[in-house]
Amino acid sequence: MPIILPIPDSSPAVRLRPWRPDDRTALVAAHRDPQLRRWLTTSLADEAAAERWLERQASGWASAARFSFAVVADDDLPLGHVIVKARAAGTAEVGYWTAAEVRGRGIAARALETVSRWALNTQQFVRLTRLELLHAEDNTASCRVAEKCGYVLHDVLPPAPPDFPFNGHRHVRTSG
Numbered sequence: 001m002p003i004i005l006p007i008p009d010s011s012p013a014v015r016l017r018p019w020r021p022d023d024r025t026a027l028v029a030a031h032r033d034p035q036l037r038r039w040l041t042t043s044l045a046d047e048a049a050a051e052r053w054l055e056r057q058a059s060g061w062a063s064a065a066r067f068s069f070a071v072v073a074d075d076d077l078p079l080g081h082v083i084v085k086a087r088a089a090g091t092a093e094v095g096y097w098t099a100a101e102v103r104g105r106g107i108a109a110r111a112l113e114t115v116s117r118w119a120l121n122t123q124q125f126v127r128l129t130r131l132e133l134l135h136a137e138d139n140t141a142s143c144r145v146a147e148k149c150g151y152v153l154h155d156v157l158p159p160a161p162p163d164f165p166f167n168g169h170r171h172v173r174t175s176g
Contacts, residue, residue: 023050
């Protein structure tokens with residue numbers, strides 16, 4: 001069942017749904033964006049890579065370890081991605097991205113807020129009390145989205161090459 005996101009002002013309705021095999025082409029198109037590739041550790045260069053990524057997302061749902069959603073509008077085409085990755089002791093990491101053509105419209109914040117409420121209050125797969133959002137220190141857009149959604153800057157993380165060659169931020173949101 002999809003999760004419906006709140007509609008602010010005159011923004012188009014968007015919703016969250018699990019990724020599907022027919023989303024491969026949209027994934028590859030989104031991953032062609034150099035700005036998106038700058039922030040992600042995974043790059044989906046072709047449909048075979050997208051297929052492997054989609055299989056990993058389905059496996060995550062099956063094992064109740066990764067809850068990955070496509071962010072879609074009325075036409076059901078992916079506009080972005082939001083994920084909750086369960087960790088130990090009631091903690092999960094959240095992440096998100098939006099396609100280049102829809103950035104700056106509040107979609108990332110709406111998706112993150114919705115998935116955060118779902119993860120902490122609604123879902124019944126795994127008990128979660130703390131969500132962590134990690135991003136590169138110079139990714140100011142992600143910092144703004146995190147703060148807008150009630151994630152407090154917890155600490156600055158040192159570089160961890162090769163995946164994270166620069167300092168990062170850890171933002172935290174807890175239940176209650």
